Amino acid sequence: MGHMLMRRAVADDIPAIVELLADDGLGRGRESVADLTPYRRAFEVVDLDPAQLLAVAEIDGVIVGTLQLTVIPGLSQRGRTRGLVEAVRIASARRGQGLGGELMRWVIAEARERGCSLVQLTSNATRGDAHRFYERLGFTPSHVGFKLEI
Amino acid sequence: MGHMLMRRAVADDIPAIVELLADDGLGRGRESVADLTPYRRAFEVVDLDPAQLLAVAEIDGVIVGTLQLTVIPGLSQRGRTRGLVEAVRIASARRGQGLGGELMRWVIAEARERGCSLVQLTSNATRGDAHRFYERLGFTPSHVGFKLEI
Numbered sequence: 136m137g138h139m140l141m142r143r144a145v146a147d148d149i150p151a152i153v154e155l156l157a158d159d160g161l162g163r164g165r166e167s168v169a170d171l172t173p174y175r176r177a178f179e180v181v182d183l184d185p186a187q188l189l190a191v192a193e194i195d196g197v198i199v200g201t202l203q204l205t206v207i208p209g210l211s212q213r214g215r216t217r218g219l220v221e222a223v224r225i226a227s228a229r230r231g232q233g234l235g236g237e238l239m240r241w242v243i244a245e246a247r248e249r250g251c252s253l254v255q256l257t258s259n260a261t262r263g264d265a266h267r268f269y270e271r272l273g274f275t276p277s278h279v280g281f282k283l284e285i
Numbered sequence: 286m287g288h289m290l291m292r293r294a295v296a297d298d299i300p301a302i303v304e305l306l307a308d309d310g311l312g313r314g315r316e317s318v319a320d321l322t323p324y325r326r327a328f329e330v331v332d333l334d335p336a337q338l339l340a341v342a343e344i345d346g347v348i349v350g351t352l353q354l355t356v357i358p359g360l361s362q363r364g365r366t367r368g369l370v371e372a373v374r375i376a377s378a379r380r381g382q383g384l385g386g387e388l389m390r391w392v393i394a395e396a397r398e399r400g401c402s403l404v405q406l407t408s409n410a411t412r413g414d415a416h417r418f419y420e421r422l423g424f425t426p427s428h429v430g431f432k433l434e435i
Contacts, residue, residue, distance in 0.1 A: 149360070156361050165362045177364030184358060186336055207355050208334060210299070211306050211372040212315045214327030218435075219369065222361040247435050254435055257407060257428035269431045278407035280428025281419045285368075285397050285404055 137195040139234055141241040144189040144201070146182075149174050151198035152191065155224040161259060188245060192225075192238050200225045200238050206249045218246030220256040239272050287345040289384055291391040294339040294351070296332075299324050301348035302341065305374040311409055338395060342375075342388050350375045350388050356399045368396030370406040389422050 144152060153174050157166040167173075181187045186207070192200035202223040208216050220242055225235045246254050257280030258265045266276060294302060303324050307316040317323075331337045336357070342350035352373040358366050370392055375385045396404050407430030408415045416426060 152360055167363055173364035174360050177358055177360050177366075180358040180366075181360065184336065186334065187358065189360070203359055205355070205357050205369075207369070207371070208327055208330040208337065209353055209371060210302055210324050210327050210331065210339070213317055214323035216327075216330075219355075219357070221357070221359060243433070243435055252435060254433045255407070255431065257405070257430045259428055260426075266429055266431075272433070274431035274433045276410075276429045276431055278409055278430025278432065279416055279426045280407045280430040281405065281416075281424035281426055282428065283393070283404045283422070283424045285393055285402060 139192050139194050139199070139237055141190055141192050141238060144178075144182075144191045146175070146178060148191050148198060149178055152189075152201045155198070155201050155226060156222065158227050159224060161261075188242075188249075190238075190242065190245075192234065192241075194229075198226075199229045200234055202238060202242055204242050204246060204249075206246070206251060212253075215252055216250045217253045217255055218242075218249065218251035220246075220254060223256070235268060236272060239269075289342050289344050289349070289387055291340055291342050291388060294328075294332075294341045296325070296328060298341050298348060299328055302339075302351045305348070305351050305376060306372065308377050309374060311411075338392075338399075340388075340392065340395075342384065342391075344379075344384075348376075349379045350384055352388060352392055354392050354396060354399075356396070356401060362403075365402055366400045367403040367405055368392075368399065368401035370396075370404060373406070385418060386422060389419075 153168055157168050181189050188204040191198045203221045205219040243254055303318055307318050331339050338354040341348045353371045355369040393404055
């Protein structure tokens with residue numbers, strides 16, 4: 136197995152990213168791989184926003200992972216900048232090989248470079264394996280994550 | 286008691302916002318009301334970022350609440366835009382009067398106007414009262430919120 140390369144996503148990566156988003160117990164019903172139009176539109180907005188880093192991980196030219204970092208400035212905690220990580224996915228066939236940890240360590244370094252002193256994320260309460268994964272990386276499950284469809 | 290007015294924060298509001306951030310069990314040890322320099326610096330960054338809405342609530346010219354909305358575009362869930370709410374505070378002397386609910390309903394409407402179809406936030410696991418408050422507003426505590434100091 137070749138080296139895993141992490142990089143900023145480009146428009147050509149959209150089909151692979153959508154496959155990864157759908158390749159997931161919770162994601163399956165929420166994505167529409169057949170029609171990429173809404174994803175292309177969203178990609179343009181993400182790509183133009185300097186606070187966003189949509190990234191992919193590839194091995195031997197094949198995309199095996201993705202995540203999105205948002206840099207959020209704020210006044211609280213003496214003007215602390217935080218990094219929010221969303222939409223972390225590793226291809227199901229590649230799980231359990233340590234790639235997720237590598238991807239997370241990479242994004243933590245990217246967040247630090249962008250001035251963040253805190254990284255935060257939420258994980259669905261049903262994703263027990265993911266929770267153990269984030270705790271092994273040093274994350275503290277100190278908060279309850281609330282969502283509201285509007 | 287006069288009508289509560291919600292509006293975008295301006296630089297003159299910084300001292301009052303910092304007072305609110307510090308006027309809180311968890312916030313007390315994390316803020317430095319004596320030196321506003323880091324807050325002024327952070328305010329400039331927040332104010333220039335079109336994805337950020339730092340807001341204050343005032344009654345009869347007195348600031349009684351604050352929160353921050355971040356608009357986050359993304360590919361997942363068919364290119365859904367989400368609104369993240371952070372740093373929600375109501376002055377301790379004004380709690381229990383329904384102002385928090387009014388402030389949250391206002392920011393939900395602002396998020397909708399900015400294209401969000403989901404609002405999310407995390408609340409420290411020790412803030413039981415806050416959790417009941419968010420649930421009354423319709424939020425679902427479906428996620429675990431992880432934080433990592435970096």
